[in-house]
Each structure stands twice: as structure tokens, then as C-alpha cells.
Amino acid sequence: MTVLIGQLFTGVSIGAVLLLIALGLALTFGQMGVINMAHGEFIMAGAYTTYVLQQTISAAGWSLLVALPVAFVVAGAMGVLLEFLLIRRLYARPLDTLLVTWGVSLILQQLARDIFGSPNVQTRAPDLLTGNIALPGGITVANNRLFILALAASAVVALTVALRVTPLGRRIRAVVQNRDLAAVSGIATARVDRMTFFIGSGLAGIAGVALTLLGPIGPTMGTNLIIDAFLVVVVGGIGQLKGTVIVAFALGVLQASGEYLTTLSVAKVMVFIAIVAFLQWRPQGMFTLRTRSLA
Amino acid sequence: MTLFRGRRILAGAMTLVAVAALAACGSKTTDENTAAGVSADVSGDTVKVGLLNSLSGTMAISEVTVRDSIMLAVEEINAAGGVLGKKIEPVGEDGASDWPTFAEKAEKLIREDRVAAVFGCWTSASRKAVKPVFEKNKALLFYPVQYEGLEQSPYIFYTGATTNQQIVPGLDYLKAQGAKTLYLVGSDYVFPRTANKIIKAYAEANGMTVLGEDYAPLGSTEFGTITNKVKSSGADAVFNTLNGDSNVAFFKEYKSAGLTATSMPVVSVSIAEEEVKSIGTQYLEGQLTAWNYYQTTPGAANEKFVAAYKAKFGADKPTSDPMEAAYVSVYLWKAMVEKAGSFDVEKVREASDGITFEAPEGLVTVDGETQHIAKTARVGKVGADGLIAEVWNSGQPITPDPFLKSYPWAGGLS
Numbered sequence: 001m002t003v004l005i006g007q008l009f010t011g012v013s014i015g016a017v018l019l020l021i022a023l024g025l026a027l028t029f030g031q032m033g034v035i036n037m038a039h040g041e042f043i044m045a046g047a048y049t050t051y052v053l054q055q056t057i058s059a060a061g062w063s064l065l066v067a068l069p070v071a072f073v074v075a076g077a078m079g080v081l082l083e084f085l086l087i088r089r090l091y092a093r094p095l096d097t098l099l100v101t102w103g104v105s106l107i108l109q110q111l112a113r114d115i116f117g118s119p120n121v122q123t124r125a126p127d128l129l130t131g132n133i134a135l136p137g138g139i140t141v142a143n144n145r146l147f148i149l150a151l152a153a154s155a156v157v158a159l160t161v162a163l164r165v166t167p168l169g170r171r172i173r174a175v176v177q178n179r180d181l182a183a184v185s186g187i188a189t190a191r192v193d194r195m196t197f198f199i200g201s202g203l204a205g206i207a208g209v210a211l212t213l214l215g216p217i218g219p220t221m222g223t224n225l226i227i228d229a230f231l232v233v234v235v236g237g238i239g240q241l242k243g244t245v246i247v248a249f250a251l252g253v254l255q256a257s258g259e260y261l262t263t264l265s266v267a268k269v270m271v272f273i274a275i276v277a278f279l280q281w282r283p284q285g286m287f288t289l290r291t292r293s294l295a
Numbered sequence: 296m297t298l299f300r301g302r303r304i305l306a307g308a309m310t311l312v313a314v315a316a317l318a319a320c321g322s323k324t325t326d327e328n329t330a331a332g333v334s335a336d337v338s339g340d341t342v343k344v345g346l347l348n349s350l351s352g353t354m355a356i357s358e359v360t361v362r363d364s365i366m367l368a369v370e371e372i373n374a375a376g377g378v379l380g381k382k383i384e385p386v387g388e389d390g391a392s393d394w395p396t397f398a399e400k401a402e403k404l405i406r407e408d409r410v411a412a413v414f415g416c417w418t419s420a421s422r423k424a425v426k427p428v429f430e431k432n433k434a435l436l437f438y439p440v441q442y443e444g445l446e447q448s449p450y451i452f453y454t455g456a457t458t459n460q461q462i463v464p465g466l467d468y469l470k471a472q473g474a475k476t477l478y479l480v481g482s483d484y485v486f487p488r489t490a491n492k493i494i495k496a497y498a499e500a501n502g503m504t505v506l507g508e509d510y511a512p513l514g515s516t517e518f519g520t521i522t523n524k525v526k527s528s529g530a531d532a533v534f535n536t537l538n539g540d541s542n543v544a545f546f547k548e549y550k551s552a553g554l555t556a557t558s559m560p561v562v563s564v565s566i567a568e569e570e571v572k573s574i575g576t577q578y579l580e581g582q583l584t585a586w587n588y589y590q591t592t593p594g595a596a597n598e599k600f601v602a603a604y605k606a607k608f609g610a611d612k613p614t615s616d617p618m619e620a621a622y623v624s625v626y627l628w629k630a631m632v633e634k635a636g637s638f639d640v641e642k643v644r645e646a647s648d649g650i651t652f653e654a655p656e657g658l659v660t661v662d663g664e665t666q667h668i669a670k671t672a673r674v675g676k677v678g679a680d681g682l683i684a685e686v687w688n689s690g691q692p693i694t695p696d697p698f699l700k701s702y703p704w705a706g707g708l709s
Contacts, residue, residue, distance in 0.1 A: 003527045010519035017517075118351035119359055120540050122573055125547070130577065132553050142551030145519070215516030215544035216573075220352065224514065259520040264511050265483060 002138045007260050008253065013145035015252025016152040019245060020210050021225050022232035023155055024203030026244040028079075030233050031176045032196055034087055035094055037101040039229060040222025041108035042201045045078055046071035046208020047217040048116060054123050061126035064209065068151075071205035078108075079201020083194055091193075105222065112219040120218030129213060144213040151210055155203060156245055162199070163241070172196050176239060235275055237285030247286060251275075335434075336409035337638045341384040342377075344369070344628075345404030347415035347425070352392025353514040353539040357617065358417045360569045361439060362387065363608055364618035365414050368625035371603065378629045379638070386410060392513075392539075394424035401425040405434045411638045412437060412628050414621060418513075418538060419443055419486040426451065435640050437628060439621035441564060441586070443489035444697040445708065449644065453667045454624040454659075455617060456587050457697040458493050464672035465534075465562055465585030466497050468687050474531040479508035480521060480545065481536035490536050490564070492708060493699070500704030506530045511537065516544035522552045525559070535563040542566055546578040556581030562674075567615030568683060576681045586616040587670040588656035589683045597655035613682065614655075623654045627661060627668070658692060667695030 021043055028034050050067040057063040082104060090097045129147055132140040163169035171192045174182040183189050211221070232251065236243030251271055258267030279285075336343065346365050348358040369383045377383060386408045388400040397416065404410050405428070412435040416422045419442050429436045429450040436451045444458040469477070477498060481487025491508055498505050506528040509521045522545070525533055537545055542563070549561070562583045568590050571579050590601060590613050600622065604614050627650060632638055635646035648663020660669040669692040675683035699705035 003523065006523045006527070007520065010523055013519060014517060113351065119355040120353070120543075120573075122540075122543055122575060124575060124577075130547075130550055132551050134553065140553045142548070144547075144551055211516075214547065216356075216540040218353070218540070220514075256520050260524065263509060264515070264517075264521070 003260075005137075005139050007256055009139075009141055009145070011253030011256030012249060013142075013149055013252070014255055015249035016145075016149040017207075017210070017214070018228055018232050018252055019152045019248035020148065020155065020207035021204070022229040022236075022244055022248055023152075023159065023241075024200040024207065025229045026233050026236065026241055027159070027200035027203065028197055029230070030236075030238050030240070030244065031172065032193060032200075033094065033238070034091075034197075035098045035101065036082075036087070037098060037226060038082060038105040038108060038222075039201070039204055040224075040226035041105045041112075042075040042078055042204035042222075043208040043211065043225055044108070044112060044217070044219065044222040045075045046205030047212050047221065048112060048208075049074050049205065050209045050212045051116070051121055051123050051217055059126075060124045061128060063123075064126060064129075064213075067209045068206060071209045072202035073205075075205025075208065076198040076202030079197045079204075080194055082201075083197040087197070088190065088193065105226075109219045109222070116219070118219065120216035120221075122216050123212045125213055148210045148213065151206065155206060156241065159199070159203070160241060168192075168195055231275055235278060235285055237287040240287040243285055243287040334409070335411035335638050335640075337381065337411060340381055342379075342381045342638060343384045343386050343408055343410045344625075345401075345408060345410040345413035345415070346385050346387045347390055347397065347400055347404065347413050348387075349392040349417065349421075350389040353541075354390075354392040354417055356540050356573055357538075357565075357567075357570060358390070358415075360612075360615065360618050361415070361417065361621045363612075364604065364614070364622040365625055367604055367607055368622045370607075372625065372629055378632050379636070390416070390421060394418075394420050397421040398424045398428050401428045401436075402432075405429070405432045411435070411632075412643075414439070414624055414628075416440070417617065418484065419489075420484045422451070423485060433640055435628075435643065437621075437624035439624050440617045441620075443486045443493070444699065445489060447665055447697055449666070450640070451666065452624065452627070452647070452661070453665075453695075453697070454620045454627065456670055456672070457667055457695050458490065459696045459699055459702070460587060460670050460672050460693045461564060461585050462490055462493060463497065463699075463702070464689055464693070465564065465583075465674060466494065466501070466503075468583075468585070468674045469532055469534075469562060470501055470503065474503065476504045476506050476528075476530045476532075478506050478525045478528050478530040478533045479536070480525065480533060481508070481510050482513050482515075482538045482541060483510035484513060484538075486538070487536035491534075493705065494534055496704050496708060511541055511545075513539055513541065515541050518545045518548040521545070522548045522554070525549075526552050526554060530559065533559060533561040535561050536565065537563075538565045540573070542570060543574050546574055546582075550578050556583075567617060568613035568681070569615050569618070571677055571681050571683070572613060576677065576679060579677045580679055582677050583674060583686075584677065584683055585672070585674050586683075587673055588616045588619040588654075589673065589675050589685055590614045591675075591682055591684055592656055592673070594655065594657060596653050596657075600655040616656075619655050623652060623656075623659060626652050626654075627659075631661075660692065662695050665695050665697055667697055669694050 049071040053067045054063040129144045132142045175192045232248050236247040258270040348362040373382050390397040414437045417440050439454050441456040441461045479491045630650045631643045631647045635642040647661050650661040672689040674687040675685045
């Protein structure tokens with residue numbers, strides 16, 4: 001029983017990590033339809049931001065807190081730059097966007113290598129986050145995992161609220177649902193696109209900060225994450241956040257239980273098979289957005 | 296329409312792959328035809344040697360330090376007049392933590408740069424990838440890292456420990472400490488899998504039980520489940536054969552789960568001083584490692600090595616076992632060449648038996664038959680200062696036995 005609950009928590013926390021890395025993508029790919037292969041490098045940028053801040057602010061706790069907004073802005077700014085320079089010229093050509101952003105991702109990886117060196121680096125976690133909380137029954141809950149879970153939850157809540165109630169959120173939804181009609185109604189769609197890209201990329205930066213609590217920071221960390229992120233968004237369904245949330249946690253728990261019963265590699269295979277089977281049954285993903293747009 | 300376009304792209308990609316495969320086959324045949332004609336270029340007043348280490352990717356954390364210590368040995372030898380009157384000219388290549396890249400760069404060093412010997416490789420996967428290249432071209436590799444044994448190549452000198460000089464003594468130590476149950480955690484490639492096969496055979500013969508074994512892909516950073524399994528097994532000790540910076544994620548998770556060196560000690564065979572520093576002493580204090588050398592190993596030769604390394608690369612840089620083995624390998628090669636009076640690979644090999652060197656770890660002797668070296672085994676404990684303090688040693692150098700022929704329990708392994 002203890003093991004079961006411990007494993008369930010591990011699954012949920014894997015889900016939280018998946019959710020954090022996929023949330024930004026759910027916005028840029030899910031809402032805007034841009035296949036941004038450099039999304040993983042925005043996560044890397046967030047992680048390196050944490051590292052740089054920790055070199056400047058030596059207190060691990062403060063540097064982590066400061067890193068959250070700074071990483072959001074750094075990654076967001078990179079996203080806006082990418083959107084402004086390249087992606088906005090390619091909105092009608094999704095396959096070219098894929099190639100271009102992949103190229104950008106390689107350039108960013110090399111840039112990270114040149115700036116920070118090829119070997120991976122680590123950050124120190126604040127003492128508060130290296131311990132654990134012991135629950136009755138011998139269950140321990142790791143503090144860093146709890147922090148990531150809370151961070152993922154607040155990111156989802158903040159994003160949902162922003163999309164539902166703010167004027168910007170209304171404009172984003174209008175553009176997603178019917179770009180032409182939004183444009184004739186006086187919405188500056190190009191500016192909305194840029195803001196959407198800023199928020200989506202910024203969320204990748206936040207994911208990067210969270211990942212420094214779990215493992216090393218390196219130039220190739222983005223490549224390892226981008227596939228998982230796309231899987232979550234594709235299975236969750238385009239144009240909806242709730243699909244992404246549900247699928248992230250479902251895949252996390254599936255991965256953790258599969259890994260517990262078999263081995264890590266077999267569990268990965270099981271997850272992939274489950275995804276393929278699911279997409280055969282529902283190619284459009286878990287939830288879809290019905291729109292009246294002609295595209 | 297999009298569907299058709301997709302198919303066309305797919306077809307294009309397939310063609311590309313097919314062409315690449317054909318090209319690869321083609322180049323292979325030409326290699327074989329001219330293989331006999333390659334020998335080291337020693338006509339000038341320098342002799343080239345190849346340095347093949349990962350300077351990028353998941354293994355760079357470890358391999359960069361090996362490159363540094365090889366460079367140190369090369370510089371020292373050059374300052375003292377070189378080898379057979381020739382200065383050593385190092386040619387560096389990056390294996391990029393990618394095994395085919397290692398094979399490709401090895402081929403380049405041997406055939407294009409025509410080096411007299413190559414020093415490098417860390418993971419067994421990279422060594423297995425380059426082994427056929429060295430055998431085909433009859434060139435020499437000096438491999439400086441502890442490994443899983445069960446291998447012997449006429450063109451490789453193994454200057455790190457084989458299993459009977461590291462893993463078996465490590466297990467002996469655990470047994471003496473009263474450990475009855477073990478949990479095995481490793482990276483998913485040839486070294487951890489073979490090492491764990493040996494550990495299981497040892498455990499069976501020595502009344503120990505292996506409660507579970509788990510593997511994570513190299514570079515994996517998700518250890519929540521593995522840690523849960525380890526914790527719930529209640530094993531007396533964990534034997535850790537993880538490589539590279541998966542160790543960072545594993546030990547962070549281990550500490551988060553409330554496991555400590557006193558509640559469940561971990562014996563690691565791939566964590567040396569450099570890795571302790573980057574994983575963070577806060578996660579490793581009190582944990583055990585099995586090696587043949589620590590920065591704290593006493594002796595004049597080690598004091599000189601540590602001082603020279605720190606003077607060149609910085610006072611905060613620790614020295615470690617693979618670095619020491621790499622440093623020693625250059626000196627052993629020099630001694631072999633001087634004894635042979637030639638850079639010729641076959642002559643160097645013939646001259647190798649019985650060569651000794653007063654290494655930082657103590658006296659080492661080359662065994663010409665297995666091309667391994669006799670080394671002293673050590674077990675150490677990570678201290679608060681990030682250094683490893685010896686808690687046990689074998690007292691004298693252990694003769695290398697890569698196929699564990701002298702251990703009856705290891706009969707079914709090779």
C-alpha cells in the first residue's frame with residue numbers, strides 16, 4: 001500500500017513535469033498551430049537562467065524565486081524574437097516552420113555550448129527543497145516534487161484565468177477560433193500572435209527552472225524533452241488546455257506504474273504503444289475545439 | 296494533397312537513407328583494401344598520438360578531466376625530452392558521447408593523422424565501438440577506465456581496473472561489513488549489465504541476495520520509480536553502476552526520498568572526485584566508492600601528480616582514478632616504446648610485459664599476456680570536503696584476471 005501511494009505520487013510528479021514542459025507548447029502548437037522544434041531550447045534557456053542567477057545571487061532559495069519571473073521573460077523574449085524574425089513569415093507553411101525551428105534549435109544548442117561549455121552544469125537546490133515530508137504509514141513525499149506539482153498547478157490556473165477573463169485572453173481565443181473574423185472585428189491578429197508566442201515560450205522558461213531541481217542542465221536537455229512535450233499536446237488534442245492537463249498526468253501515472261511493474265525501457269515502450277493505439281482510435285486527440293473557421 | 300506530399304517526403308527520406316547506407320558500405324571496402332598500408336608517421340622530429348574523449352554530451356562531465364590529465368602527462372614527457380628523442384604531438388578528437396562518432400574519429404586518427412597510439416574512451420560502449428577499428432588497422436588504444444572485464448584485445452592496453460581489481464574487492468568489503476542483500480542500479484549499456492551479471496554470480500556464491508536490478512538509459516534524469524523500488528526493497532546496500540550525469544538525478548532523488556549513507560549505503564564504481572564535485576557533496580557525503588586511486592592516496596608520486604595537475608588546471612580541480620590511469624597510460628606507453636626502441640605497434644606490444652611504473656596509486660606492472668595492469672584495490676568514503684578518504688585497501692597490487700579464471704563462481708560468465 002505504501003509503495004502504491006508512493007508510486008502514485010511519483011506518477012503524478014512525472015505528470016507535473018510533462019505538464020510544465022507541454023503547457024507552453026499547448027499554446028504555441030495547440031492554439032496557434034506552429035510546430036516549434038526550438039521549444040525545448042527555450043526550456044534549456046530557462047534552466048541556464050537559473051544557473052546564471054545562482055552564480056550571481058548565491059542564496060539558492062532566493063535565486064530560484066528570482067529565476068521564475070526572469071526565466072519567463074528571457075524565454076518569452078527569445079520566443080517573440082523567433083516569431084518576429086522567422087515564424088510570422090511562415091504561418092502558411094507548417095512543414096517549413098518545422099525545418100526552420102529545428103535549425104534554430106541546433107543553433108541555440110551550439111550557442112549554449114559556446115557560452116556555458118559542453119559539460120552539463122548543476123545548480124544547488126535550496127535546503128528546504130532537498131528534504132521530504134514523512135506522512136503516516138512510511139510514505140515520504142519529496143519537497144522538490146511537491147514544489148514542481150504546485151508550480152505546474154499554478155501555471156495551469158494562471159493560464160486558464162488569463163485565457164478566460166483577460167482582454168488579451170479573449171483576443172487569443174478569438175484568433176484561434178476564427179482568424180479572419182477576428183481580423184475584421186478589429187483585432188490586431190499579428191500582435192495577438194506575438195503575445196501568445198511570448199506567453200507560450202515564457203512557460204517553457206518556467207519549466208526549465210523547475211527541471212534544475214531534478215537533474216543536470218546541458219545544451220542537449222531540450223532535445224530530450226521536446227518529443228514528450230509534443231506527445232502530450234497531440235494526444236491531448238489541439239486548441240484545448242484540459243486535454244493537455246489530463247494527458248500529462250495520465251501518461252505520468254502510466255509511465256510510473258509500467259516502470260514499477262517492468263523496467264524503465266519497457267515502460268517507455270508501453271507508453272508509446274498506448275499513444276499509438278489511442279491515436280488510431282481518436283486521431284484528433286482527446287478533446288477538439290469545434291470552430292466555424294474554414295481552415 | 297498533404298497526405299501525398301507527406302508520402303513524397305517519406306520516400307525522399309528513405310532514398311537518402313539508402314544512399315547513405317550504400318556509401319558507408321563502399322567506404323568500408325576501400326578501407327579494408329588499404330588497411331595493411333597504415334603505420335604511424337614517425338619520420339619528423341615529433342610523434343603524433345591521438346586523444347579520443349567526449350568533450351560534449353552526457354559523458355563530458357567525466358571525460359574532459361581524462362583529456363586534461365593525458366595532456367599533463369604529454370607535457371611532462373615533452374619537457375623531459377620526449378620519447379626516443381621525439382616530442383609528442385597530441386591530436387585531440389571529440390567522441391561527443393556517441394559511439395559511432397568514436398569509431399569514426401578513431402579511424403580518422405589512425406588513417407589520416409597516422410598516430411602512434413590513441414589514448415581515451417570511457418564507456419565500454421565506446422570501447423566496443425572502436426575495438427574493431429583498432430584491430431583492423433593494427434593500431435594501439437590505451438583505455439584508462441575501470442570496466443566489466445571479459446575482454447582482451449591484442450591492440451588495447453587496459454590501464455583501468457578489471458572486475459577482480461574493483462568490483463570483486465568492493466563486494467568483499469560489503470560482505471565483510473555484513474551486507475546480506477543488495478539492490479543493483481545501473482545505466483542501460485554493456486558495462487552495468489555485465490558488471491551486474493558478475494555481481495549476481497558473486498552474491499549467489501557468497502550467500503548474498505540480490506533483491507532487484509534496474510537500468511536507466513544513459514542521460515536519463517527520471518529516478519522517482521527506481522528510488523521507490525530501491526527504498527521498498529529494504530536492501531542492506533545499493534551497488535551503483537550508473538554512468539555520467541544520471542548520477543546527479545539519482546542522488547538528488549535518493550536524498551529526497553529520505554535515504555542516507557547510514558540507512559542504505561550506495562557503493563558506486565563510476566563516481567570519482569570530479570563527479571562528487573558536480574553532483575554536490577550534500578547528496579553524497581558518507582557514500583562509498585570502489586577504485587584504485589583517490590586524490591588522498593599517500594605517496595610522493597601522488598603528491599607530485601596532484602600538485603602538477605592543480606598548478607596547470609586550477610587549485611579547485613580534484614584528481615580522480617580514471618585521470619590517474621590515463622596519466623599513467625602515457626608513461627607506460629613511453630616506457631614500452633623505449634624498451635622496444637621503436638614506435639612499431641608489434642614491437643611495443645612485445646616489449647610490454649613486466650614494465651613497471653611508480654604511479655600515483657603505487658607501483659603498477661603491465662601484464663603482457665592480458666595487456667591489463669596489476670593495481671591495488673581501494674574502497675573509500677566521500678567526505679564533507681568532497682574528497683574521498685580510503686577506508687580499506689587490498690594491501691598489494693592485484694594481478695589482473697579479466698576473465699575471472701581464478702574465481703570458481705565465475706565459471707559460467709565468459
